[in-house]
Amino acid sequence: MQIFEQWVQWINIHWVTIIVVLHIGVSIMSSLHVLMFKENERTSLAWIGLVIFSPVIGSLFYWLFGINRIKRSARKKHPQILKQDFRSPEQPNKISHIPAYWHPAVIAGHNIHPVNYVSDNSVEPLVNGDMAYPEMIQSVNAAHRYIVLSSYIFDCDSLGQQFVDALSDAHQRGVIVNVLLDGVGIGYSWHKSDRALKKLGVKTARFLPAISLTTVRFINLRNHRKILCVDGDVAYVGGMNISKNNEVKSAEDPIDDIHFKVTGPVIDQISQVFAEDWFFATGELIEFPSFVQNTITQTSNKSVIARAIQDGPDEDHNKIRWTLINALVCAQTSVKIMTPYFIPDQTLMTSLHAAALRGVSVEIVVPGHSNIPFVDWVMEANFSRIIQHGVKIYKNNRPFDHSKIVVIDDIWSFVGSTNWDARSLEFNFEINLECFDKQLNAKLSAFFLSKKQNSLPVTQQEISNLPIYKRIRNNLFRLFSPYL
Template identity: 75%
Template structure:
């Protein structure tokens, strides 16, 4: 991503939920500021809550060096305080209409797994091709919402395609949010699960699906589809782990298999169905992502991509431990009460 920013010639748009002002965040600040100084138009959109993770240091550093920034629904505002629960969770970088990046990765040195004190394992994707226009359009809409300013971003041109071969993937953007796009990702998942014939593979940091999604997964398992889910052994939110643990008996009762991935904390978000459908992006399997957040995912139809991601899934499963019914039911009374008490708050997590 930093190399793409350094090579930018005309325009950069960047949207991130968290933009830490650590050793890696400062590299991004420097690269964006240097691009601005050489005449590239740079727009950075930060979530009003997410920017608080770094005490707004990254926002102030960018502005100090002349980079245009905006906050999506600022937390400290009389007009938007009533929308404090609605967050922009999208992670987007588009450069010159030639390259785009999309996935679940925030800007933080924690993603440098080998050197981070609290490492986070994640998956992010570099995209080239005409679907970039759909990704940049989402940013344009978000920027307009935050600033009332309509920016112009270069459209994709086939002459700018930079790939080693002519292999292409059929893909489209699915955006979601508590606005006119409400529930699009949820319904996309439900309809994809209905179409599953052989296998469903899910990697998610938080697995707290609503009843409709859970029923869709159970229906797939009951008709003989292999359903496998990888979650972290320990996430970064302790009470979410308790809620997931409370749900394990209900999830596995129809043959669905859950694996707890060992450290580092796995923040990846991938859904694979059969050998052709892949769903990647920023969405978690919880109420916050599917009901309250503004999210962006990429729906892909391609056997080669699916095979590569399946290989990644299997490598993560190799580092994971399966959830066994006897262990779940053997929890102490205290833990069962604690887990089920927090499960009552599932619609708000």
């Protein structure tokens, strides 16, 4: 007891020295980590300043939110035999169905992400949950062997309960079911859907649980992928979470979105992304059924050449950013972009401006109001820079449009879970489909046009008339855009 009292007394006398020594030690360690692993000079300087001038708190904030890379054991330990069919260090497959001016982009794309382009796929747009959810649940109900589902948000509402029931019924009839939910995204719903599934015997896992002591420093790294694969016969990818708000016709706070039903050999690439994520989260290897040619669902369009591109703050870092830059270089007539959050970095913005300077029509549709006000302020601060060199941006009048598509010319499209912001391109695990097909592009162009017709163009006069206090607010928040 006496020793304890002496210890407390010593701390009371030297507490200032202890804090100073602790601050210096932690600051040096944090600053060295910034210097070694941060690539952006301005971001590095900002972090070092925060670490030095905010004793202890700055370092804590950096280790919680500043780390944007992890090393995943999945790439090292996952059996390579599962990758051999579509991961190839050699030159890409020859594709004869695309214009000659895209051939160099195919070679560059394969160097960016050495996954083969595969033909004979169908990629069918499903607008809003009113179209997507019934198709997804029907596929789950028809499953015979295996279901894998990954989602950022899986609300345990009336719509989420339909998925819980369908997945549980599949499990009861002997189908293997694996459900992977993001460790932070699961918190959007008060009632946790994974708990409901576990009670019914369905196997679930959380990706980087936020409350885990071993992964708390990665709290800013989220699995934003939305994947549903059934039996190797059909898959669904896109930007749509599982929530009744996506059932636009009946939702109180509707969210517009677009999802995609996929059949064809590219399903193997999609399911493999899930398998790697599942192994990372659980340490468990799964062998999802491979696509078999004679199981293609009869559709009107099986002409899509496609491949899955995964991106994340790991070995796949920057693959989607480079894929976008590569495609923008090839644009000859038009670039159409829909995204809920448009805060591109300087490299992507320069690529868009370069396309516009070549005479390419560059049009971007964003929500008039998103679900994150300070992101709207940052986008508004960037409007004057965006519309330079002929780039056009439109604000959608819908309550909130979460759709994510990129359509270039009449041949190339990019669909999936990725937004045009630092959060998505730097910190999130994402999956997109890179597609070559004129019919698909025609559908997506028509979808884009319908959104554009319900939008208002951003003009220089509107920007100039913005009150000074809003301009100050917007530009203040713009300073934090690398972290949003």
